[in-house]
Amino acid sequence: MKFRNFKLVGHVIFGRGAFAQIDEIIAPHRKGDAPMIFFVDHFFEGNQPWLAKIPLQGKDKIVFIDVTHEPKTTVVDALRDQLKAEFGEVSGIIGVGGGSTMDMAKAVALMMTNPGSSADYQGWDLVQQRGVYKVGVPTLSGTGAEVSRTCVLTGPTRKLGMNSDFTTFDQIVLDPEMIKNAPVNQRFYTAMDCYIHCIESLEGTFLNAFSRSYGEKALQLCQEIFLEKDNWDDDADEKLMMASYAGGMSIAYSQVGVAHAVSYGLSYLLGTKHGVGNCIVFDKLEEYYPAGVKEFKEMVKKHNIDIPQGICKDLTDEQFNKMIDVSLGMAPLWENALGKDWQSIMTREKLRALYEQL
Known part of the structure; x- marks a missing residue:
């Protein structure tokens, strides 16, 4: 048997107020006057007052990342x-924000050293050069x-990540203080991605x-x-930050499943944000995850969250087929969820019926 040899994040710092150390953390990685670029949500x-915490030096620059829509290959390029x-060379890219901002940081860092378009690298282990x-x-x-x-990107023909050992961050800064004022609905949708x-x-x-x-701890x-x-409260911030970390680790040697595979189609066609899309889909997946969906509905009710309904009701056959194509292209997700014979289980007709419920 051949085991998968995963590349993990190089360094991790955790603690309330840890972002104050970002200057000393990145200092050894500066290359002459080549700037550090901060991608900020x-x-x-x-x-x-919040932006003043970012330790700009020399030519360093803040680039605000518009996360109204999911990250696109055209924007990365x-x-x-x-x-x-503007600079020729940069010392590094620091992504400060939610998943979309961090994915943009990873993608652009890779594209600073790899030729062509980021769309060329949507897939598994296609990236050939280490990024900045x-x-x-x-x-x-x-x-x-x-x-x-x-780093998940929407390209010309599909929504798919640049999956590679070169994609992981060299450093992450886990500071619970940074997530304390997140909008309630956005916090819930993003947390449910973890759940x-x-x-x-x-x-x-x-x-x-x-x-x-890792998965059991994140779920707990x-x-x-x-x-x-x-x-x-502060305890919730800290627990959620560690749930996200452990949840991400849980799929390093595993994979996600039906909800993510279906939501990729929604994101590609309708631009549905990832966390919201997962919630919309998971809400209808009693057939596949009965206990999880029941518990999810309890969480939704307890926190007074509205899950959008009827977002696919006016779609054409052509639009349904595009979503189905995108979703069925996520073979590893379907295999993890349904087994090696998943194609005989999740037919186009069954997937169409599922989309029609959303």
Whole structure:
């Protein structure tokens, strides 16, 4: 048997206020006057007290990342071209934000050293060159983007990650203070990404002791936060940040499943945000994850969250077929969920019926 040899994040710092050390963390990685580029979620644009925490030096620059839509290969390529035209070389890219911002940071860091378009690298182990130094600083927790070996991008023909050993961050800064003021709905949707991929990992056919140990802990933390707690507090921030980390680790040696595979189609066609899309889909997956869906509905009710309904009701046959094509292209996810004969189980007709429920 041949075992998969995973590349994990190089360095991790955790603690309330840890972001204050970012300057000393990145200092050894500066290359002459080549700048550090901070990709910051556009949510923070204009928030000068918050932005003042970023330790700019020399030619360093803040680039605000518009996360209204999921990361696109065209935007990645444009940012790469912009940075090369302006600076020639950069010392590194620091992604400060949610999963989309961190994915953009990973993707652009890779494209600074790899030729062509980022769309050329959508797939598994296609990236050939190490990118520039890259750091992830989550301001939302749940996606696991801070520890994953992928950066998910919407390209010309599909939504698929740049999955490679070169994609993982060299450093992550886990500071619970950074996520404390996240909007309630956004925090829930992003946290449920963690909850859902734990369910998918723990009930998948790829499950082993490595993924189970991380997945069970992440699931426990989500349950403590969203079922046992009545009020959000500092303890919840810390638990959610570690749930995201452990949840991301749980799929390093496993995979996600039905909800993620279906939501990729929604994101590609409708631009549905990843966390919201997962919630929309998971809400209808009693057939595949009965216990998890029941518990999820309890969390939704307890926290007064609205899950969008009827988003596919006016779609054409052509649009349904495009979503189905994108979703069925996620073969590893379907195999993890349904086994090696998944294609005989999840037919186009059955997937169409599922999309029609959303």
